[in-house]
Amino acid sequence: MSLKKRRAVFLDRDGVLNIPIIKKNKSYAPLKYKDFKLYPKLKFYCQKLKLSFLLIVVTNQPDIGRKKIKLTELKKMHHKLKKIINYDELYFCSAISKKSYYKKPNPGMILRAIKEFNIEPKKSYLIGDRWSDIMPGNKFGIKTLFIDRKYKEKKPNKYFRKVKSFSEAARVILNDKS
Numbered sequence: 001m002s003l004k005k006r007r008a009v010f011l012d013r014d015g016v017l018n019i020p021i022i023k024k025n026k027s028y029a030p031l032k033y034k035d036f037k038l039y040p041k042l043k044f045y046c047q048k049l050k051l052s053f054l055l056i057v058v059t060n061q062p063d064i065g066r067k068k069i070k071l072t073e074l075k076k077m078h079h080k081l082k083k084i085i086n087y088d089e090l091y092f093c094s095a096i097s098k099k100s101y102y103k104k105p106n107p108g109m110i111l112r113a114i115k116e117f118n119i120e121p122k123k124s125y126l127i128g129d130r131w132s133d134i135m136p137g138n139k140f141g142i143k144t145l146f147i148d149r150k151y152k153e154k155k156p157n158k159y160f161r162k163v164k165s166f167s168e169a170a171r172v173i174l175n176d177k178s
């Protein structure tokens, strides 16, 4: 077994990989499979990233806990995502409570991935569209890319880069020599 640490790109889901439902300038996860629409160029850039990185999706899905969406519906979405981007792992947290260790901004999901895949955080990246993604990424020394979709909510004030789209985030990572 190789002990060499691996590099990863951690990916939030809603607003990063798929187009969220926007209501009053706030972002929500789609509740129906038919509304699960991926951003353009996602496949193209994920194929490039996968040549050098593990792709690890880490997503809060409290609507499961709230019973607003069925697990079968969520799994259909993730099956589609697997076919398109071929992620290495997807962790989701269905907890409603902010106290859940696995719910972002708490570190549980990211820490679990770091351990299970022997990931080197400082040589890895995280792409997120909210403060709650960026915060735990920073905590582990992961290089964080904030896609600013101008939601009406608290923004992160510390990140590696601020970008406008997933495509731009991927290009930053692919060109980063730091």
Ligand SMILES: [Mg+2]
Pocket (backbone or CB within 6 Å): 012, 013, 014, 015, 016, 128, 129, 130
């Ligand atoms: Mg998001």
